[in-house]
Amino acid sequence: MELEIRHLRMICAIAETGSLTRAAASLRLTQPGLSAQLRRIESLLGGPLFERGRTGAVPTAFGETVLTRARAVLPTVDELLSTSALAAHAGSPTPRFRLGSVNAPLLGGLITALRAHHPEARIVSRAQGSSVPLVDDLTHGRLDAAVVGDCPGYELPARPGVVLRPVVTEPVFVALPAGHRLAARAEVRLDDLEDEDWVSPRPDDDRVREYWSTTFHATGHRMRTVHEAEGRLLLELVRDGHAVSLCQATFEEVPGIAVRPIAGDPLWYRHLVAWHQAGRLAALGAALVEHARTAHRAAAGRSPAYQRWLRAGGGRRGDGDGLGEQRGEVRTIEP
Template identity: 85%
Template sequence: MDLEIRHLRIICAIAGTGSLTRAAAALGLSQPGLSAQLRRIETVLGGPLFERTPAGAVPTAFGETVLSRARAVLPTIDELLSASALAAAQGGGPSRRFRLGSVNAPLLGGLITALRTHHPGARIVSRDQGSSVPLVDDIAHGRLEAAVVGDSPGYELRARPGVVLHPVVTEPLFVALPAGHPLAARPEVTLDELADEDWASPRPDDDRHREYWSTTFLATGHRMRTVHEAEGRLLLELVRGGHAVSLCQATFEEVPGIAVRPIAGTPLWYRHLLAWHRDGPLAPLGPVLVHHAAQAHRAASTRNPAYRRWLRDHPGEPAA
């Protein structure tokens, strides 16, 4: 078997989701089928790429080496494929394709809905990204047509030539607690009450969210003691298991074992934005995309009882 582009996407999907099951779902494959493909890929490359642990699939040292190459190669391949597709479309070839990106936020569905309404024949593909900065770079270099991104007050995303960053909505950050935590019985908690907690937080990235959180805590005379660096399901399991608390977007939906509560005084905020290229194919639809993204956020805000109560007590929020 020869190594193919799709094999590189499989490797990156497993690393990105941290799970063969979630990677299979994202790629539209069965879990056994994906496992079999991974075994063949590892045979071709000459070694195991992932270690299977109770927390999920973790890259081996060899796997990290392969991933660094795959992540460097795939954007160039995507750009080549996009240019080829555009040239074919201009010559009467295949229909248009829109490439979307998103950080962890509830707006992507609204963006896809808007595109399907205005371009019913288009092929729409998407991918997630932990940080907003690479997504903005991808739009600047023509690797994406639009993206859902976000930033923090005082740590706004840096503008890139040709990239439009349009605010959609600003929402508070809440705290996710183990359901059995004493503070979970409170309607809201204070930063003082959270000062001695162990925290689970995503790894620091170019968005500087961790820096914003830590600075906010320091301004109150406390230190945010992050003892677990995790995201996604692993972060949730750490909270659910009572090992840590974590910050979350106000639209985060409570799941069994986890309670979401506002922080008194609303000291922490998160701003959702849409990004597209000023000269790109979606520029004429910019206001429409923002409208649908805002609708998606409003729908998400109704699914969290804590956020519904917060909005009731803070008329006029969230604000673009």
Template identity: 75%
Template sequence: MELEIRHLRILCTIAETGSLSRAAAALRLTQPGISAQLRRIETLLGGPLFDRTSSGAMPTAFGEVVLARARAVLPTIDDLLGSSTSAARFADPVPLFRLGSVNAPLLGGLITALKAHHPRARIAAREQGSSVPLAEELANGRLDLAVVGDSPGYELAPRPGVTLHPIATEPVFVALPAGHRLAALGEVPLDELADEDWASPPPDDDRTREYWSTTFLALGRRMRTVHEAQGRLLLELVRSGHAVSLCQATFEQLPGIAVRPITGNPLWYRHLLGWHRSGPLAQLGSTLVEHATEAHRAAATRSPTYRQWLRRHRPEPPTR
């Protein structure tokens, strides 16, 4: 983990509000989420930044040093970002659209659609592991469009001025080594996964891993995460037989990895498309939703396992 601007904002908000719960409310985060973020920031910086008591949170001596520098830096950064963005947009006759996405199969189709509507536009895209920072950047104008996602009971909190439009809700599947004893099954019972070694993404703001773990616990099972990994490393751990993991139903099966539904479909994931209502792509919002929906359909078609699942089931995701 590297220190980011949002981490400095979290520290300053905790200091200003005097408690983690009030800071979480101000930042539209959950208290467990902001507590986890603070622990990771303290680990990164090398020491405790706040003394937490029943009455609130007070900066330590080390925390006061860090806060003094954060408070000095943040106004300069905000001014730089605001002025540079405005200057770039007014000075350049060619529009620049800034896109962000979690790991999902929608971004390629959206870029193709944007190029059709704005042939001369420049498009810059980047990936983010968590949906929460992407939603925040939509709210503060640093992104124009974002592909995000959430889970039942862990829905993204609304941001001022931001539209989050659902695209599709799909079951979560399990990714197994191709030679795994369960790979021969059409659907894998959750009971059979209880004793496996798991590879899971590190805990993050969107609480995806918490959703996975609590779902297992609600069914009387434990998800034993042995490896914290994401992206290519996670896939390599599964491919080489060292772990199993969870994946989106639209995940394209790779050599050495078997993707299977989980019996009873206990886990779900929702794809959303977000934009700012006063941003440059707001007028294209409904059109981009159609393109994102088509991109999801195309991804489902590319996944043999998901195609078979869709033929057998009518998706009715649970609500909490």
């Protein structure tokens, strides 16, 4: 984890409210989520920032030093972001759209949708490991639209003016070394994975790891994560037989890795497209969602494991039509 502007805002919010509970409410986060994030920030910076007691959260001497610098930096950063956003919109006759995405196969669909409506536009995008900062960027006008996601019971906190439109809810599968004893099976039971070592992305404030662990525990299992990695390194650890990992159902098998459904579909992930209701892409929201659904269907078609799951009746175990699509739901808060 690297220190980000949002982390400085969290620290300042805790100091201003004197309470993690009140700070979490002002930031539209959960108190446990903010508390976990604070621990990671303190670990990154090298010391405790607050003393927590019955009277609330009080900055330590080290915390006061960090707060002094954060309060000096944030106004300048806000002015820079505001000025650059205005310049980006007004400085050129060519439209410029900024997109964000978590690791999901939907970003291409959003770009296709924008190209269809604005063929002359300049489109830039960036990836993010967690959905929470992407939603925050939409709130403050730093992004025009984003692909985000969440899990049952750990839904993304709504932010003022941000529309979160579901695209599809799909099961979570498991990635195994191709030579693994379970790779020959059509689906894998959690019981069969009880003694496995796992590789997982580092915990972040979208609470996906927490959802995984809680679900495993609720079903009487454990997830023994011994490696924390993402991207290519995660795949190498699985391929080389050092661990197994959870993955999206649309993950395309690569040489050395087998993807299998988990019996009973205990874990689910929901893809969403998000934009600001007062933003430049609000009028295209419905089109963005449909293009994202098209992109997801294409990704599902490229995944043999997903297709086998569907043929076995998996789509009927979802909460919608065929792929668990939740059409028509919009979560938004007026500013």
